[in-house]
Amino acid sequence: MASQLIRVLVQLRDLILKGEFAPGERLAEIPIAQKLGASRTPIRLAFSSLEQEGLLEPSPTGGYLIKRFTPREIADAIAVRGHLEGMAARLVAEHGPTSQLLTFLKDCLKEGDRILNKRTLNYDDSACYIEMNDRFHQLIVNGAENAALARAIELNNRLPYAAPSATMPMQQASGEEGREWLRHAHRQHLSLVQAMEHREGTRAQGLAEEHVQIARMNMRYAFERPDAFMPAFKLVADAVN
Amino acid sequence: MASQLIRVLVQLRDLILKGEFAPGERLAEIPIAQKLGASRTPIRLAFSSLEQEGLLEPSPTGGYLIKRFTPREIADAIAVRGHLEGMAARLVAEHGPTSQLLTFLKDCLKEGDRILNKRTLNYDDSACYIEMNDRFHQLIVNGAENAALARAIELNNRLPYAAPSATMPMQQASGEEGREWLRHAHRQHLSLVQAMEHREGTRAQGLAEEHVQIARMNMRYAFERPDAFMPAFKLVADAVN
DNA sequence: TAACAACAAATTGCATGCAATGTCAAACAG
DNA sequence: CTGTTTGACATTGCATGCAATTTGTTGTTA
Structure with missing residues (x-):
């Protein structure tokens, strides 16, 4: 049995990211406590x-408000992820990836090949x-063996839509076009592993930085088509309203 | 009157950074509560x-332990700051600094000139x-106008010795040699402002990244001379013990 | 003598009471 | 009818009590 704090934290985070609360809304303790049974x-x-x-952001009068995010802020957070993952990729390349890390990375590539070779992609795919994409990115972050860097990336990834796969559901909804982007992303993964394997630090960094452009594309796409599947867009000001 | 939480937070942070607790030590609530009167x-x-x-790090059995830092972790955190400040400097350069920002930056440069032109440096200097150094770095971070980037830098700066001026007290203790490093840092500031003014993004990024080498130098210097003035070195494993 | 078990003390995590502060609304004055 | 003031209500922040888990110690047995 997990502690109450963990349970409440996970539930609350989910509720917020699912857009259960309006941005700017004040979160009162008692209603939430009753709602979550704690x-x-x-x-x-x-x-x-x-x-x-x-x-959340602290209210000047005490208590907390749901933070409102602008599209600009989300794009900025994605850019920061690109910059940090670029550093991680460069470090891995410069140190030379361990054979184990290389094996794991290539497992990810194989998994991507397997999925993208299918004729059609269902939800499981x-x-x-x-899952593979998150694992791939995590391998590089951990492979850099820099605790402060891993921490910075982890904290940044907690921002809405900043994490590696956070914008992928939108992509999937767009059918063939989205699948083409998936192929593109996968080719970048291939190049990135190659660069790290050959200890090409600058190339690896550049590839990782460029890689997040796909996430920015997905965001722009989602903005243009409000009917796309977007879990927490209520948090984003000027999105639909 | 500040809230109890703020007061306790500031005091505890100070106590930890001053090395009042041994790394790995378990922090019990009741003794701390009595000690701080809350x-x-x-x-x-x-x-x-x-x-x-x-x-602090959570203990597996509950409660918290004082986190132990290795010299490697500190060096890594400084490297992350360099990478992030590099991005900030590049963004400022690419967008072109506002005339106001440029004025403030040049105020910092003048202040640096004034101090370094003195024959001897006392504590006030x-x-x-x-103060000027922190202001200078903060101006660039804010000038980048990227909230996620500012947040990442701020969080990273909270790690021991990761913040811009965190390693300067060590430098000051070293007399003439330290002053030479100060001049070197100041020249880098001059070049950085010039690069940003001329919208040379890559140059600005490179200068900002290189700039943190001075902090790493200071760290190495402090390790070699345990008699140097080092506020919280008890947190660093293998430092003196 | 060493190892294991059982008990006691302490500590954490959670719930709740209370006081102080802030917020909203209604009533009154201009 | 509008602006202001006052009062009631709600909410936060803090203190403390209680139960559950952990830790340290002591006694017993092999």
Whole structure:
């Protein structure tokens, strides 16, 4: 049995990212406590954590407000991820990836090949691709063996739509066009592994930085078509309203 | 009157950074609460915040432990700052700094000139330089106008010795040699402003990345001479013990 | 003598009571 | 009819009590 704090934290984060609360809305302790079946103490702890994650902002009068995100802020967070992952990729390349890391990375590539070679992609395939994609990015971050860098990336990834696969559901909804982008992303993965294997640090960094352009594309696409599948777009100001 | 939480948080952070607790030591709530004259509630909140800042780590059995830092981790955090400040400098250069930003930056440069032109540096001069240095770095971070980037830098700066002026007290203690490094840093500031003014993004990025080498130098210097003035070196494993 | 088990003390995590502060609304004055 | 003031209500922040888990110690047995 997980502690109340963990349970509340996970639930609250999900609720916020699913757009259950309006941006700018004030979060009161008692209603949330009743809704989640806990007392106010773990709720307060969770609010504090979510503030540091950047999902809540402290109200000047005390208490917390749901943070509102602009499209600009999301694009900026994606750019920061690109810059940090670029550093990670460069470090891996310069140190030379261990044979184990290389094996794991190539496992990811094989998995991507397998999925993209299918004629059509169902939901399971998408889920597998997302799992593989997250694993791939995580391998590079951990492979850089820089705790501060891993921490910075992890904290940045908690922002809405900043994490590697966060914008992929939108892509999947767009059918053939989205699949073409998936192929493109996969080719970049191939090049990136090649660069790291050959210790081409600058090339690896450049590829990783360029790689996030796909996420920015997905964002722009989602903005142009409000009917696309977008989990938490209520948090984004000027999105649909 | 500030809230108990704020007061406790600031005091605890100071105590930890001053090396009042041994790394790996378990922090019990009740003794701390008595020591700081507050109840356990704000203490728990403060522990949670300090965990997210990276100064405490959760114990598997519950409660918190003072985090131990290796010299490698500190060097890594400084490298991350260099990479992030490099991005900020590049963004400022590419967008072109506003005339106001440029004015403020050049004010910093003038202040640096004024201090370094003195024959000898007393404590006040050092304090002024540190204040100016922090202001200079902050101007660039804010000038990049990327909230996620500013956040990432701010979070990284909370790690011990990662912030811009965090390693300067060590430098000051080293007399003439330290002053020479200060001149070197100042010349880099001059070049950086010039690069940003002329919209030379790549040059600005490179200069900002190189700039943190001075901080790494200071760290190495401090390790070689344990008698240097080092506020929180107890947190660093293998430092003196 | 060493190892294991059982008990006691302490510590954490959670719930709740209370006081202080802030917020909203209604009523009154201009 | 509008602006202001006052009062009631709600909410936060803090303190503390309680139960559950962990830790340290002591006694017993092999």
